[in-house]
Amino acid sequence: MALMNQSSEPIKTVQKPRSVTINPPKMCQPMGAILAYMGVHGCVPLVHGSQGCSTYPRYNIARHFRESAEVAVSSLAEDAAVYGGARNLTEAIKNVKSRLNPDAIGICTTCMSETIGDDVKLISKKALTPGDAVKIFPASTPSYVGTHLTGYDNALRTLVETMAIKGVANNKINIITGIINPGDIREIKNMLRLMNVKSIFLSDISDTLDSPILPGGQKPVLPDGGTSIGDIADSANSLGTIAICRTAGSAATYLKNKFNVPSVLEPAPIGVINTDRFVHNICKLSGVSIPDDIIKERGRLIDSMVDVHHYMYGRKVAIFGDPDLVSAIVRFCAEAGMNPTVAMTATKHKDFAPDIRAVNTEYKTDTQILEGTDLYEFHEVVKNHGAELILGNSKGKDVADDEGVPLVRFGFPVYDRVGVYRYSIMGYSGSVYLLDQMTNAILGHKYDPNKLHQ
Ligand code: SF4
Known part of the structure; x- marks a missing residue:
């Protein structure tokens, strides 16, 4: 202290x-990793650990966002502590694929699976069959290190490390939000719209954790919205990355080091000066001027x-x-x-x-x-x-x-x-x-x- x-x-x-x-007003790494994964379109978070490690994040998500959250768990028990968790994780991946048919599975480890030393990358690779289209993101999120913010950062970096690929310049700006509310993300999007700047949000819970009930329908099992896998891949071709949460900046640093995407790590745009900084960074990276609506x-x-x-x-x-x-x-x-x-x-x-x-x-x-x-x-x-x-x-x-x-x-x-x-x-x-x-x-x-x- x-x-x-x-x-x-x-x-x-x-x-x-x-x-x-x-x-302590903090939570463990999987909580943050789950929130990062929930901002990816069609992605199901999978906690490789015991049941409580997924129950408690789901409980917090339900209480805060008033949304149900699909979070899978490999349900490790005593035998896994002795024999390893490979069988459970393999079964869990197969079950998630067959029941939810997701675009991606975002794996986060826990205290137990990290202590066992499971090779999550290898196990998840073996669990896929030839021709499987589902993407697997294996993040290491041991909870005896750091907090929920560390987990969010680790999961986000895993997303870009796994997917980002050099291609044609896209004239967009990557925005790393950190753990903020759907309302905050919508406001940032609104500012970018007023400035006529295209963006890729890494990641985006504005719809997935605040999903509407549309006419005549129930909510889909996997909510609409979230950043598409294609957009995550395209983040390597952006004009730059602005992280408005410096504790979640390692994905920005990765994109800069690997793909020469300029990165700006700044405080959250709250108040006059910090929002001024955000607006100026957008202008600097995109070349636009500040529109009257923003000045108003x-x-x-x-x-x-x-x-x-x-x-x-x-x-x-x-x-x-x-x-x-x-x-x-x-x-x-x-x-x-x-x-x-x-x-x-x-x-x-x-x-x-x-x-x-x-x-x-x-x-x-x-x-x-x-x-x-x-x-x-x-x-x-x-x-x-x-x-x-x-x-x-x-x-x-x-x-x-x-x-x-x-x-x-x-x-x-x-x-x-x-x-x-x-x-x-x-x-x-x-x-x-x-x-x-x-x-x-x-x-x-x-x-x-x-x-x-x-
Ligand atoms: S602190 Fe460890 S054991 Fe407890 S919920 Fe988090 S990951 Fe699971």
């Missing part, structure tokens, strides 16, 4: 060293910040979640005149502390930086540094309740509110929505009425 102040000196926040993690959207964001300034100025806010989202929201809160007191992420990333320190320097804030830790420590620091508002996923409810402050939900998973996945907090328009959510949370809370009813 590391808490740093502005001069990078660690601050001691717990009196005794702990050998236990309490309420930016103007509306600035206007919304002015509108709520007297409610939000100096408000103490504590934020936890995935590093790219937290650092972007901390910056946005500072832009809006708020006082971000604590920024916490359970996933360590090299850019997180420098991002927050840069905000502290630019906006004269004193945001405490917590990395690789849990909600117990987050709560301790919130008690010391104060918060009138907490931002994070549903796991922050107890901290918010104990402190008697509102919780604005973002990230994954959000299971105690409906519809959060439908809306965007990204781009200029999404940032307006986020700011409105924060302001309404303050207005709806029992703060000093003299400061609210103006």
Whole structure:
């Protein structure tokens, strides 16, 4: 656990060293890998592990997205620990093929299959029969390393490593989203549409995990939407790759090293400056100019910040979640005149502390930086540094309740509110929505009425 102040000196926040993690706001690698695979058209994630390793990701997906998720599992039991899991994985691949007839199967390993040492690439290759059209993506996602973000990154890199192939230039931009909501992806797509820029999303859950019920129909077993296998192959021929989630940047680096596709790894486009960066990167890679519609959207964001300034100025806010989202929201809160007191992420990333320190320097804030830790420590620091508002996923409810402050939900998973996945907090328009959510949370809370009813 590391808490740093502005001069990078660690601050001691717990009196005794702990050998236990309490309420970690992170999940294991297969969770992230499954989300990456679910953004591929016709792809069924297959967890090579015991049943619980697929039940718990499915449970979280169902609670957050309110969609059922087809996730297969090789159902390893005690005998596999002794004899290996090859038989189970081979059977699982055959069953998924015959029952669901998918375009692809995205395999993610687990603690057990990694400890056994199963050669998943070889086993899955042998499980295919000559003429099989189904593609297999075998990602290594051991959960005793990293978090759900590591799993997402590993699966995404496996997709491009397996499929990307040099061909004719396509005049498109690859977008690596990381783990964000369908509403966020639709907003990014909308911005690209306004800028008249074609894109390939690596990957795209905007339809697969927010699928409509169309007239006269039930939902198909494998949902429509997702990035096609052909588009993943074509990502090697794009103008460039923009990763708006630096923890998921290794596919961008692979495309750059292998196919000379320029890559840009940036924070999430939340708030004014980070969305400006995103827009400028699109312009730089594609050669387009910023259209009036985008300039107007930016103007509306600035206007919304002015509108709520007297409610939000100096408000103490504590934020936890995935590093790219937290650092972007901390910056946005500072832009809006708020006082971000604590920024916490359970996933360590090299850019997180420098991002927050840069905000502290630019906006004269004193945001405490917590990395690789849990909600117990987050709560301790919130008690010391104060918060009138907490931002994070549903796991922050107890901290918010104990402190008697509102919780604005973002990230994954959000299971105690409906519809959060439908809306965007990204781009200029999404940032307006986020700011409105924060302001309404303050207005709806029992703060000093003299400061609210103006
Ligand atoms: S931590 Fe390991 S054993 Fe537990 S669900 Fe994740 S992969 Fe399975």
